[in-house]
Amino acid sequence: MRRFPVNLVLGAALAGSVTLVALLSFIWTPYDHAAIAVTNKFASPSFAHWLGTDQLGRDVVSQLMVAARNSMIVAFVSVVLGGGIGIVLGVYASARGGWVENLIMRVSDLSLAFPALLFAIMLAAVFGPSLQNTVIAIAFINIPIFARISRGAANQVWTREFMLAGQAAGMGRMTLTFDHVMPNIAAAIIVQATIEFAVALLAEAALSYLGLGAQPPAPSWGRMLSDAQTLLYLAPQLAIYPGLCIVISVLGFGLLGDSIRDLSDPRLRRER
Amino acid sequence: MFQKQLSTLALAAALGLGLVQPVAADALLRIGLQQEPTTLDPTSDATASIAGMLGQNVYESLTTVDESGAVLPQLAESWDVSEDGLTYTFHLAEGVTFHDGTAFDAQDVKFTFDRAMGEDSVNPAKRYFNVIEKVEVVDPQTVKMVLKQPDAFFLFNVAQGSASILAPESAEDAKTAPVGTGPFRFEGWTRGDRLKLAKNDDHRDAGEVALDRVEFRFVADPASAAAALMAGEIDAYPGFGAPEMLPQFEADPRFKVSVGSTEGEVILAMNNSKAPFTDQRVREAVNHALDRDEIIEGAMYGRAVPIGSFYPPHGAGYVDLTDRWPHDTAKAKALFEEAGIAGDTLTIRVPPFAYATRSAEIIQTELADAGIDAKVEAVEWGFWLDEVYKKQNYDMTIIAHTSPNDLGNFAKGPEYFYGYDNADYDTLWNAITVESDEAKRNALEREAQHFLADSAVMGFLFQLPKLSIVRADVTGLWGSSPVTFQPLSGVRIGSDM
Numbered sequence: 001m002r003r004f005p006v007n008l009v010l011g012a013a014l015a016g017s018v019t020l021v022a023l024l025s026f027i028w029t030p031y032d033h034a035a036i037a038v039t040n041k042f043a044s045p046s047f048a049h050w051l052g053t054d055q056l057g058r059d060v061v062s063q064l065m066v067a068a069r070n071s072m073i074v075a076f077v078s079v080v081l082g083g084g085i086g087i088v089l090g091v092y093a094s095a096r097g098g099w100v101e102n103l104i105m106r107v108s109d110l111s112l113a114f115p116a117l118l119f120a121i122m123l124a125a126v127f128g129p130s131l132q133n134t135v136i137a138i139a140f141i142n143i144p145i146f147a148r149i150s151r152g153a154a155n156q157v158w159t160r161e162f163m164l165a166g167q168a169a170g171m172g173r174m175t176l177t178f179d180h181v182m183p184n185i186a187a188a189i190i191v192q193a194t195i196e197f198a199v200a201l202l203a204e205a206a207l208s209y210l211g212l213g214a215q216p217p218a219p220s221w222g223r224m225l226s227d228a229q230t231l232l233y234l235a236p237q238l239a240i241y242p243g244l245c246i247v248i249s250v251l252g253f254g255l256l257g258d259s260i261r262d263l264s265d266p267r268l269r270r271e272r
Numbered sequence: 273m274f275q276k277q278l279s280t281l282a283l284a285a286a287l288g289l290g291l292v293q294p295v296a297a298d299a300l301l302r303i304g305l306q307q308e309p310t311t312l313d314p315t316s317d318a319t320a321s322i323a324g325m326l327g328q329n330v331y332e333s334l335t336t337v338d339e340s341g342a343v344l345p346q347l348a349e350s351w352d353v354s355e356d357g358l359t360y361t362f363h364l365a366e367g368v369t370f371h372d373g374t375a376f377d378a379q380d381v382k383f384t385f386d387r388a389m390g391e392d393s394v395n396p397a398k399r400y401f402n403v404i405e406k407v408e409v410v411d412p413q414t415v416k417m418v419l420k421q422p423d424a425f426f427l428f429n430v431a432q433g434s435a436s437i438l439a440p441e442s443a444e445d446a447k448t449a450p451v452g453t454g455p456f457r458f459e460g461w462t463r464g465d466r467l468k469l470a471k472n473d474d475h476r477d478a479g480e481v482a483l484d485r486v487e488f489r490f491v492a493d494p495a496s497a498a499a500a501l502m503a504g505e506i507d508a509y510p511g512f513g514a515p516e517m518l519p520q521f522e523a524d525p526r527f528k529v530s531v532g533s534t535e536g537e538v539i540l541a542m543n544n545s546k547a548p549f550t551d552q553r554v555r556e557a558v559n560h561a562l563d564r565d566e567i568i569e570g571a572m573y574g575r576a577v578p579i580g581s582f583y584p585p586h587g588a589g590y591v592d593l594t595d596r597w598p599h600d601t602a603k604a605k606a607l608f609e610e611a612g613i614a615g616d617t618l619t620i621r622v623p624p625f626a627y628a629t630r631s632a633e634i635i636q637t638e639l640a641d642a643g644i645d646a647k648v649e650a651v652e653w654g655f656w657l658d659e660v661y662k663k664q665n666y667d668m669t670i671i672a673h674t675s676p677n678d679l680g681n682f683a684k685g686p687e688y689f690y691g692y693d694n695a696d697y698d699t700l701w702n703a704i705t706v707e708s709d710e711a712k713r714n715a716l717e718r719e720a721q722h723f724l725a726d727s728a729v730m731g732f733l734f735q736l737p738k739l740s741i742v743r744a745d746v747t748g749l750w751g752s753s754p755v756t757f758q759p760l761s762g763v764r765i766g767s768d769m
Contacts, residue, residue, distance in 0.1 A: 036637045038570040055516070056570050056634065129650070216633050216648060217640075229495035233520040 008259035014252025018245075022072040025065035033062040034217040042235050054224075054238055055231060063219040064245055070220055071249065074135050074213075075200035079193055082139035086146025087189060091181055093147070094154035095173045105151065108144035116141040120203055124212035134213045138200045149192050153185035160184075187264050194257030198250045205246045221245050299765050300485045301746065304497050304509035306625055308490040310654045312461065313446035314433035315388060318396035318661065319653070320674045320756045323433025325467055325488050327757030330371075331436035331452035334362055334381065335427050341676070341754035343427045347376070347437055347453065348415075357422035357708060362415045369474060370439045371457045377412040383440045385417070397434035399680055400425075403705070422706045424713055425677050432675075433757050455481045455761045465490065469760075482748075482764040494626050501527070507746055507765070510758065512739040513626030515573040521741045532738040532752035533586050536672035537579055538627060540620075540635060540731030543666055545691025548613045555728040557607035558668075559597035561642040562635065562731050571630035576734040581721035582679055584735050589714035593725040593732075604642035617645040620668045623656040627736060628670040635670075635731075661689045672736040674756050679704065679720050682729065692729055 030050070037057035045052045051060040089108070093101040111119075120137035127133045157163060157180065166176050207213040208222030216223075221242040228239035309319040314326060328336050328346070336346040345351075348362035368376040385407045388395040395401065403426070405418040419426065429435060442451035450458045455475045459468035469486040472478065489506055491497040494514030500506040501521070512518075521527045542549040542558060549555055564578040577585045580593030608614045620635065622628045632648045639646040646668075651659070660666045666689075673681060683701035686693040700720050707713040725732070738753050748763035 034637055034640075036566065036570065036634060038566045038634075041570070211650065215650075217636060226495075230498065230514040230517050234516055 005259055005263070007255045008263070011252050011255025011257075011259055014248050015256045016252075018068055018249045018252055019072065021065055022069040025069045029059075029062040029065050031059040031062045033058065033066040033219055035059070051241055052237065055227065055235070060238070060241055063224065064221070064241060067219040067221045067224065067242070068245065068249070070131065070214055070218055071201055071204050074131065074138065074204045075197050078135045078138035078200050079142055079196050081135070082142025083146045083189070083193055083196070085139075086143040086148075087150045089143070090147040090150030090152075091154045091177050091185070094151045094158060094181070095177045101151070104147065108147045111141075111144045112148070116199075117203055117206055120207060121210065121212060124207055129212040129215060131214045131218060134204055134207050137207070138203050141203070142196055142200070145196060146189070146192065150185055150189060153188045154181045157181045157184045191257060191261040191264060194253060194260060196257075198253035198257060201253065202246070202250050298484045299482060300487065301483050301760070301763060301765060302487045302489055302505065302507045304489050304491045304500060304506040306490075306492050306497075306511050306513055307653060308464070308492075310657060311447040312450050312458075312467075314436050315384075315438065315446070316394045316396070317657075319657070323436075323756040324758060325469075326450055326452070326454075326458070327433030327436060327755075328431075328454060328759040329456045329469060329486075329757070329761070330450050330454045330458050331433070331438070332454045333431050333433075333435045333437060335431040336759065337428065337431045337755050339750045339752060339754065341428075343431060346431070347381075351427070358419045360417045360419070360426065361410070362417070364413050364415065365476065366413060368453050368476060370442065370453050371451050371472060372439075372442055374439055374441050376437070376439070376453050378409040378415045379412070380437055380439050381415045382407045382409050383443070384435070384437050387438070387443065388435070395434055397429070397432060397675070399684065400429040400432070400435060421702075422708055424705060424708050428677070432755060456483075456486060459485075477761065481761045483760060486760055492624050501741055508740070508742040508749055510738065510740045510742070510749060512741050515575045515737075515739055518573075518575075518739060518741075526744055528740075528742045528744050528746075530738075530740045530742075530751040531575055532740065532750070533584065534672075534674055534736045534738045534753040535584055535676040535678070535755070536674035536736030536753075537582050537584065537678075538576075538631070538670065538672045538733045538736050539582070540631075540733055541666075541669045541671060541690060542730055543664060543668070543689075543691050544729060545664065545686055545693075546667065548611060548616070548618075549667070549691075551611050552728060553607045553611045554613060555730075556597060557604045557611065557642065558639070558731050559728050560600045560604035560607065561638050561644070562597075562733070563599040563638055564594060564733060565599075566638070567631050567634050568734050570634045571627060572734065572737070575739065576737050578734050579732045581725040581732055582673075582682070582730070583717065583721050586735075587717075588710070589717035589721075591718045591721050593721060596725040597728060601638075601641050608643050614643045615645065617647055618667045619647045619649055620670065621649045621651050621656065621660055621666045622670050623653055624650065625672075627672065631670050631733060664689050664691055670733070674736070674753065676755055679717060679724075682724060690729070694727070697723055 035058060040053055040057040041055055043049050043053040049059050054060055089104050093104040119141055123137035123140060124133050163176060163180060166180060204213055205222035208220040209226045213222055214220040224242035225239055231238050305321055307319065307321040309317065309322045311317050312322060312326065314322045332347050334346060334348040336344050338344055347365055347368065349365050350363045352361045364378060370376060385401065385404060387393065389401040389404055403419050403421060403423045405420045408416045410416050436452060438446055439451065455472055455477060456469040457472045459470045461467045467488040471481055471484050491500055494512065494517065497509050497512065498517050501509060518529050522529045542555055568574060568576045568578060578594045579585060580596050583590050620632050622632045629650055636646045636648050660669050680701050682690065682692050683698045700723060704713055704716045704720060707716055740751060742749055745766050750758055
């Protein structure tokens with residue numbers, strides 16, 4: 001008997017709605033997110049401004065929507081970029097074995113030993129704060145994670161009999177990697193990518209909270225949160241909205257990733 | 273039994289308190305500051321917080337200035353001015369020593385002024401000293417200064433941090449280990465954290481100094497500063513950057529809140545020596561694009577007075593020129609187009625001060641409305657000093673000029689970071705400095721304000737208010753800042769002292 005997958009449904013619903021809102025922001029937001037109207041600052045929620053306005057009279061909903069888009073883009077690009085490089089390194093290490101594998105894995109172990117967020121902060125501080133550098137910083141911390149996962153999964157594939165058969169038939173290690181290793185590790189990577197997506201969202205929020213991420217006028221949840229800090233007394237809702245957005249999106253993608261992993265893991269599946 | 277034990281404990285505690293009282297009475301004042309300097313020598317760097325911490329505290333000058341802006345004696349106990357206003361004879365205080373034990377006399381004054389006047393002087397206020405012809409030592413207690421021309425601001429200028437008296441024995445190390453004659457000794461500086469002063473018991477007025485120790489804590493972020501005040505880690509924050517938090521402190525009986533004036537004109541500086549700002553139409557367009565009401569409401573929550581030129585609204589010679597280039601986005605747009613830079617990207621490099629970063633965000637959208645893509649670059653103070661102030665490597669920046677009487681900034685020549693060079697203005701400024709009649713001087717200052725506004729040299733934004741949050745039992749801190757320094761010798765904690 002299979003239990004109803006609450007986590008999967010909840011995760012998919014939350015992540016899906018954040019994604020939808022982010023996509024919608026490309027074609028429509030209630031207002032221009034950067035339009036200032038100081039005379040109308042700290043407006044209460046109304047039909048005109050669903051969640052009111054911020055300290056410069058900007059529409060909060062529009063800002064949250066565009067910020068969702070920015071966060072998603074940063075998370076997506078950095079996971080694809082960091083994941084891509086990491087996977088190539090991982091499967092290459094696995095295919096070559098020997099000192100090459102050792103070198104790649106030791107280097108990635110070394111970079112994993114570094115606190116990821118601290119490392120991203122360092123990169124952003126050195127190369128200057130911008131959306132682009134945020135992407136690079138988060139991509140960078142994703143490389144060793146994916147290298148490790150894909151090498152581990154690839155090593156398992158290499159022990160299978162069909163791989164032995166392929167080698168016996170004279171197929172090269174690179175051909176085997178593309179034809180057989182990649183399709184067999186895809187599931188593990190997709191799961192990892194979903195989880196890392198949630199981590200990347202959080203990292204982006206943390207970096208922009210520290211002023212190292214997206215620069216004004218590009219809105220971001222992290223910066224909205226830090227801007228709201230001095231306003232806790234005057235307008236606490238301005239801290240609550242972006243905070244909730246971060247919680248919803250990170251929770252959504254986190255739950256989604258976890259439950260896909262549980263589903264795809266045969267041992268866990270049997271238990272159900 | 274329990275009660276008895278308790279009272280014994282209380283007695284013991286009381287006794288203990290009584291015993292340690294003389295030591296615990298060590299009065300420590302912790303002042304939060306927004307701006308951390310990169311060096312500590314007020315005679316070689318323009319950073320206002322150097323004089324803010326050390327001026328008239330660690331260092332002393334020949335004269336000093338009180339909160340109303342009036343000149344008072346300091347190291348010079350008195351002075352005589354010749355009929356023609358060209359010769360000043362200063363009579364120095366006796367028995368004064370520097371913190372390293374060396375004696376203070378007329379030679380130190382001559383050394384300090386010669387150093388500031390010299391060819392290779394890096395003094396940020398060199399113009400104060402350019403007017404001096406020569407400095408003569410009459411006797412160890414008397415110094416005579418001869419000026420090239422009369423200078424109405426002379427006694428006021430020699431009070432400033434940039435005219436701090438240094439000793440030849442220690443001047444070389446002033447950047448990291450300042451040695452002066454003031455009521456406080458320099459104790460240490462932990463970069464990025466705090467600077468410590470301790471009472472100088474050998475000072476001639478040591479008996480009147482209530483504080484034993486002073487710590488300046490560098491907390492630029494208003495939210496952190498507010499948290500530190502609330503947690504009791506800071507006793508006073510005289511230049512608070514977040515006006516929106518004042519109601520919170522006003523409602524809290526532990527604190528006193530005051531809104532005073534400073535000499536700080538906040539300007540959107542445009543690099544006059546660099547295209548496109550060499551074109552007056554562009555500077556006019558920027559001025560038309562600016563909406564001061566919006567900037568003041570958005571960045572300062574209404575707690576600032578708009579300015580239309582480079583002169584504080586509370587000054588005697590002020591003239592309101594805020595309508596010289598009224599806010600008119602359409603006109604700004606047309607002028608940008610006429611100058612052929614519509615749609616171009618310009619950079620605003622902003623130092624890490626709340627008034628600057630907040631104004632920048634609003635100005636950015638105002639310029640965008642007028643068709644200019646302004647990029648805001650938040651930079652560190654050291655970077656700003658280096659790239660913007662020293663190398664003139666910027667398009668626009670936002671900065672408060674907190675020095676008094678600084679209309680002369682525009683007469684500093686093209687090597688000053690404004691990149692402004694105008695012989696007519698130089699002549700006008702010179703006329704102001706030699707004019708000893710106050711009414712006539714005020715008229716000339718009005719003329720200078722018109723001159724600067726007419727040529728749209730900068731975007732003049734607002735006068736920086738002095739927002740102070742001070743623990744309720746601390747008295748003697750200035751509510752307004754007529755100068756960049758803040759004497760601490762009269763500051764007290766608690767009412768019993």
